[in-house]
Amino acid sequence: MHEKGLLIVLSGPSGVGKGTVRKEIFSQPDTKFEYSISMTTRSPREGEVNGVDYFFKTREEFEQLIEQGKLLEYAEFVGNYYGTPVDYVRETLNKGRDVFLEIEVQGARQVREKFPDGLFIFLMPPSLTELKNRIVTRGTETEDIINNRLNVAKEEIEMMHLYDYVVENDQIDLACERINAIVVAEHCRRERVEPKYLKMLEVK
Amino acid sequence: MHEKGLLIVLSGPSGVGKGTVRKEIFSQPDTKFEYSISMTTRSPREGEVNGVDYFFKTREEFEQLIEQGKLLEYAEFVGNYYGTPVDYVRETLNKGRDVFLEIEVQGARQVREKFPDGLFIFLMPPSLTELKNRIVTRGTETEDIINNRLNVAKEEIEMMHLYDYVVENDQIDLACERINAIVVAEHCRRERVEPKYLKMLEVK
Numbered sequence: 001m002h003e004k005g006l007l008i009v010l011s012g013p014s015g016v017g018k019g020t021v022r023k024e025i026f027s028q029p030d031t032k033f034e035y036s037i038s039m040t041t042r043s044p045r046e047g048e049v050n051g052v053d054y055f056f057k058t059r060e061e062f063e064q065l066i067e068q069g070k071l072l073e074y075a076e077f078v079g080n081y082y083g084t085p086v087d088y089v090r091e092t093l094n095k096g097r098d099v100f101l102e103i104e105v106q107g108a109r110q111v112r113e114k115f116p117d118g119l120f121i122f123l124m125p126p127s128l129t130e131l132k133n134r135i136v137t138r139g140t141e142t143e144d145i146i147n148n149r150l151n152v153a154k155e156e157i158e159m160m161h162l163y164d165y166v167v168e169n170d171q172i173d174l175a176c177e178r179i180n181a182i183v184v185a186e187h188c189r190r191e192r193v194e195p196k197y198l199k200m201l202e203v204k
Numbered sequence: 205m206h207e208k209g210l211l212i213v214l215s216g217p218s219g220v221g222k223g224t225v226r227k228e229i230f231s232q233p234d235t236k237f238e239y240s241i242s243m244t245t246r247s248p249r250e251g252e253v254n255g256v257d258y259f260f261k262t263r264e265e266f267e268q269l270i271e272q273g274k275l276l277e278y279a280e281f282v283g284n285y286y287g288t289p290v291d292y293v294r295e296t297l298n299k300g301r302d303v304f305l306e307i308e309v310q311g312a313r314q315v316r317e318k319f320p321d322g323l324f325i326f327l328m329p330p331s332l333t334e335l336k337n338r339i340v341t342r343g344t345e346t347e348d349i350i351n352n353r354l355n356v357a358k359e360e361i362e363m364m365h366l367y368d369y370v371v372e373n374d375q376i377d378l379a380c381e382r383i384n385a386i387v388v389a390e391h392c393r394r395e396r397v398e399p400k401y402l403k404m405l406e407v408k
Contacts (some may be wrong), residue, residue, distance in 0.1 A: 157404075165394055166397045181392075183388050185388075190364060190365070204272070
């Protein structure tokens with residue numbers, strides 16, 4: 001019998017760079033996580049590929065999946081749905097593989113209720129000024145949307161108390177190193193491994 | 205104001221290789237921990253240096269330090285005292301530096317009472333057979349002492365529930381990697397860093 005995999009949830013405020021950090025982690029050749037691709041009704045940004053970055057769906061398709069209970073979590077965010085297909089997550093965890101979700105803060109809260117043992121990591125900007133810069137630099141949004149996002153981000157930072165770990169995204173490579181270290185550490189947590197080792201004492 | 209350092213306690217059963225792992229960690233040029241050298245009344249083994257591996261003391265000297273409350277923890281183990289001088293630990297933590305203790309299981313229990321926030325890591329042999337081999341291979345002990353140690357080791361493994369993490373010492377370099385990852389992760393724990401980040405929201 002193998003152990004179940006870990007559910008790793010990376011979230012954080014809008015604009016902090018969750019997607020960039022996630023891509024960097026999955027570009028490393030020795031990554032041991034399985035990435036759960038999210039679904040969204042927002043339009044693909046330049047370079048984004050359906051089935052790689054997201055599964056892009058219409059509003060009608062998305063709402064049908066909600067009704068069928070096929071989403072582990074979903075959220076409406078700046079007018080678009082984002083969600084995580086549930087079957088893939090459960091099947092992969094049962095195979096003993098760690099699953100990596102990169103999702104919005106609203107969605108992470110729903111996952112916490114269903115998977116209290118998950119590993120919840122909050123990606124944090126080094127400062128609010130830096131966060132605003134990143135939203136502006138993305139260059140795809142109007143000023144109203146930028147201010148709206150910044151206000152949403154502040155509310156999201158107040159949700160930090162629902163998380164197990166906070167990782168500062170000061171440098172992408174450092175943030176990835178910290179996330180990898182957290183997963184290694186979590187696999188060594190006594191509660192997870194104690195039953196295996198205590199069996200050792202029963203065998204003569 | 206800086207954060208207080210972490211107290212890292214590496215312990216585990218007799219013969220598991222705590223000393224070897226500790227030496228390997230401190231031979232790495234980028235180690236960020238301060239090593240707290242233990243005191244003992246046992247005789248130096250070949251190559252061990254006073255003030256480097258241990259502070260070697262007589263029974264009389266050791267018992268005087270106990271009376272003066274100068275030891276964070278101490279234990280009598282196979283006829284000898286082992287202990288940790290308390291002043292160095294407190295001063296170094298207050299400077300914001302992480303302190304690394306490598307101590308016996310009896311002593312770790314006392315430290316847990318005084319430093320409940322410490323980071324307690326249990327070093328575990330891959331199997332009991334392997335543990336016996338390591339005790340025998342050390343080659344410095346009689347058969348009676350070996351059997352006595354193995355029984356003590358089994359009792360020590362039952363103390364695992366007092367620890368936060370269990371690290372298997374299957375390979376020294378892997379064990380060191382896991383310990384380093386645990387410390388990185390622990391510095392990202394939300395409880396430790398949340399106050400710092402919530403202050404960010406108060407500043408306009």
